[in-house]
Amino acid sequence: MNENNEILISHLKEKELLNSKELESAFRIIDRADFVTEDHKVEAYEDYPLLIGFGQTISQPTTVAFMLELLDLEKGDKALDVGSGSGWTTALIAEIVKPQGKVWGVEIIPELVEFGRKNLAKHKLPNAEIIQAGKQMGLSEHAPYDKAASWSYP
Template sequence: MKYEREDLVEKLFNHGYIKTEKVKKAMLQVPREEFMPPETRPYAYFDRPLPIGKGQTISAPHMVAIIVEKLDLTQGMNILEIGTGFGYNAAVVAEIVGEEGHVYTVERIPSLAETARENLKNTGYFNQVTVIVGDGTLGYPDKAPYDRIYGTASAPKIPEPLKKQLKIGGWLIIPQGSRDYFQELVSVLRISHDDYKVQNLGGVAFVPMIGEHGWPED
C-alpha cells in the first residue's frame, strides 16, 4: 500500500494539513494499515476515521497531521499521549522525536493497549514507545515533566493533571467540549509554574476521553 500512502500524504501536503518536511517524512514512513484491524485495512489511506473496536477509532490522517504539526516536535523530546488506540499516532510522533526521544502513551482499554504494543513491535517502534494501561486524564507522573502532551479523545475541560505535568515552555494539545458532538481543539502553553496560555485551534470531532478528569463511562 506504499503508493496509496504516498498519494494521500501528497494530498495532505497540497491541502496544507502537512506543512513541514519532518511531518511529511514521518507520515510517509509509518504504515497506517499496520495499526488497523484486518477488515478496515483496505481503507487505510482514505482520509477519514475508522473503527478499531471497543467504540474507539483511528483518527483521520488529516487530523493526525494537524495535531503533529501543532506539537512542533523535535528530536529528543519527552512526549505523553493520552489515548493509544492501536498505536498509529504514537508511531508517527516517535518517528519525529527519534531514538533519543520517547513517547509514553496511556490507554484505558487493556485489549487495545496490548494490540498497540504488538503493532509497535511489528513496525519497529517498540523501544521508542511505552504503552501504559490506566486513566489518561491523570497523565503519567512517573516520567513527567513532558515537552509535549496531546490527547486523541475529547475531555469536558482540560484535565488539570496534564497541565501540571508539562514542562515550563511545553505545549498541550487536546480536544475539549461536548461528549457527543463537535469540540474545539485547544493548545495550552505553560508559561510559568502557575500560568498558562490557551488558544483555540478550531472545531474537531473526537470520541470522549473517559476518566476521573474526563467523562464518566456510560
C-alpha cells in the first residue's frame, strides 16, 4: 500500500471518521490517486476536493468517509451513487458490498462517465457500473436500492 494513502487513513481515523472495518479496508484497497487527474496526482492524499474537469471535483476524503459511514453499507447491498464523477465513491461502495452486492454510479457529464469507467477498470470491480444519466439523476430500472448516496446538487 502507498505510504501516503496510509497517512490519509490515519488522518481519517484520528478524526473518528473511519469507524467500520469495512470502510477502512475499502479506503486501503481503493486508492484515491487512481481517481484523480494526472495534474493532481501529487495532491491525491490531501484532505480537500480536487478538480477533475468540467467544473466538477472529487470529494474531500473526510466528507466521503463521513457520508459512507452514515450510509451503513453492508455486504450484498444494492446501491446507487448519484454524481459518480471520477468513480472513486462508486469503487469504495463496490468494495464494501461485494461479492453479491452491486453499485450503479450515475453521472450526467459524458466525459466524466468515461473518466469514471476508466478509473473503475483499474480495480476490476465486476459489481460496479457507471451509467450516463439523463436529465433525471436516477436509475429507476434497477430500483429499489438498499442504499443511495448523492454527491451532486442542482
